[in-house]
Amino acid sequence: MSPPLPRDPIADAQRNWESHGWSDVAAPMAAITAIMRTQQILLARIEGALKPFGLTFARYELLALLSFARSGALPMNKASALLQVHPTSVTNAVDRLQTAGLVVRSPHPTDGRTTLIELTAEGRTLAKRATAVLNAEVFGQSGFGENDVNQLIRILGDFRRGAGDFTD
Amino acid sequence: MSPPLPRDPIADAQRNWESHGWSDVAAPMAAITAIMRTQQILLARIEGALKPFGLTFARYELLALLSFARSGALPMNKASALLQVHPTSVTNAVDRLQTAGLVVRSPHPTDGRTTLIELTAEGRTLAKRATAVLNAEVFGQSGFGENDVNQLIRILGDFRRGAGDFTD
């Protein structure tokens, strides 16, 4: 990794915004930029932890989702909705997981338009092992304090609800 | 946009983690997943606001960075470090910005290895206009409460410092 910068570039950006007369939006700008950067850091950690399994985060998420489905199978559109990604992203992930023998596609029993994604035994095993590693290496060492974790869950939950992700 | 889900999928995932005996990492998992999703939502908003300008977020960030540099020019490696992205990503962005006439590459006066990226007059104008729209449509309507914005800045700042982004 590159050496740390001597200054926080996002704090600098916030100061730049303020000195240009955009003080009213400088703080949200900094918060949003920080979210972008944090996501990048976390994604890199996750991908690193999953690499030994030949998985990417997108594929892992799909495997994990399937492993929590009672039947171990879900329609593609359902997976797309729950993972909140474009249907074509699911198609892409399923293609690769299927090639790797971790899932199979099967026709929906009553709706000819729908395709079910089903976990194979291998897929289920790999999901378990990958989850164990992610828990140990990423989620268990996030670097967030316990209080901050709860703050994040609350703040981002409010945001996502407000953005129309879900109602409850 | 797709209709809201009846339940928060991340809260469901957290419950799944807890019911599988991973209670100790369920909350960080939920927080991290929420950051991923939030980033996706924000990025979509930003890209939507920038689309009329023919800009993407990656290209906008570079333009904005250059516009705050006193001379309006920066070495590529400096831009890469400040934006915290891979050098090849900067090469990619500069290629497209240069094609669009928004920046130009010029040789470094003393170091033959280094290339300077310089804002053109058009680039400077477009950066200004794009920033105004981003401020009005995205940062000014983030959906985060003022208190939450400050919490995010503090929490994510701590995280980024801990991850080695910067020291101060």
Add this chain to the structure above:
DNA sequence: TCCAAACCGTTGGATGTCCTAGTATATTGC
């Protein structure tokens, strides 16, 4: 009943990110 509208998944294209490797230029050390 039957055809138009809605829905589902896939294909093809554009963009961005990273990694690895390669070329050119600087710097260091003997």
Add this chain to the structure above:
DNA sequence: GCAATATACTAGGACATCCAACGGTTTGGA
């Protein structure tokens, strides 16, 4: 002074995401 090492940028490839468009299936209103 010259070879070895380090640094800067770029080329090519793998992946993921989105959008637009297409063909097959289902549904619903005339």
